[in-house]
Amino acid sequence: MELLKKKILSESEILPGSVLRVDSFLNHQVDVELLRACGEEWYKLFKDEGITKILTIESSGIGIACLTAQYFGVPVVYAKKSRSATIGNDFYSTKVVSYTHGQSYEIFISKKFISPSDKILIIDDFVANGSALKVLINLAEKGGATVVGAGVAIEKLDKDGGKLLRELGYRVESLAKIKSLDNGKIEFAD
């Protein structure tokens, strides 16, 4: 998606460890118009799939998921990274390792928000090693729901998360594929 690639080229920074800083438009400051455009793009790609719910993980997935959900007319459910006072006792949980933070943490989803009749589209900002997507798929399937696919803004091809998920049969639609960040240069796959 050209608009997103342009924004990545003009506003992102490459940090040590092949981390792309996109905090001016994606995960600290949010360019709402850009994320709406991403949502519209995923709507074109998944509109015939009977999506009933969009699933994401806090925090950076929430804005993009909510802006996308309005095109589908469905609610968003976001997995939580802490077991808050209001979540109760009836939840699915699993561990996830963050690519950016290098830490492992547990995530939680109330069982009442995932049902066998759900057809779920997962939305997130990044896929690198794919750990967030994998746990979201795992939690959705624990609840008996069907995972129709995933929409991801930026896919980092130096890690094989997207590839592995596609090999497992999941449809992963990323809007900007980054082949390399070597030598301080952002190289897209297409």
Place this chain on the structure above:
Amino acid sequence: MELLKKKILSESEILPGSVLRVDSFLNHQVDVELLRACGEEWYKLFKDEGITKILTIESSGIGIACLTAQYFGVPVVYAKKSRSATIGNDFYSTKVVSYTHGQSYEIFISKKFISPSDKILIIDDFVANGSALKVLINLAEKGGATVVGAGVAIEKLDKDGGKLLRELGYRVESLAKIKSLDNGKIEFAD
């Protein structure tokens, strides 16, 4: 706002400690249509104020802030509860005590996202003791920005956060004011 009050009456639960569980539409599952309507309401109230940015705090403020920001045509900035690898060293930070969780934690905003020319609208899901709003105001003003006001979905009048902020001269527009949760009954102020 009638739509929000109806939703609170039909779907929320009262938990011990006067905590209102609204996780089916506000802070775990998100009713995107409802939050869009909240955003539209705040747009009516603040549209002539020259808002340049919407400020909120992760995680439960992000969805409602992004859906609101589209009416204003401005970006969202959300304060972070952890100092991630991508935030760098040039940030404002301050401590906040959560009403729901009872814990204190530090929040962070990159300095580059708050400037003296900004006219900021704060958006959040709840105001109870007002600690989140107070720290967001504090961080925005540290950056030299003008805080035009705050839009809050649910105000809990059993705590005086909203009242104190109004006494300090801030405009706080809450869309559902809850007077009491006593005896398992939700009583609105108007």
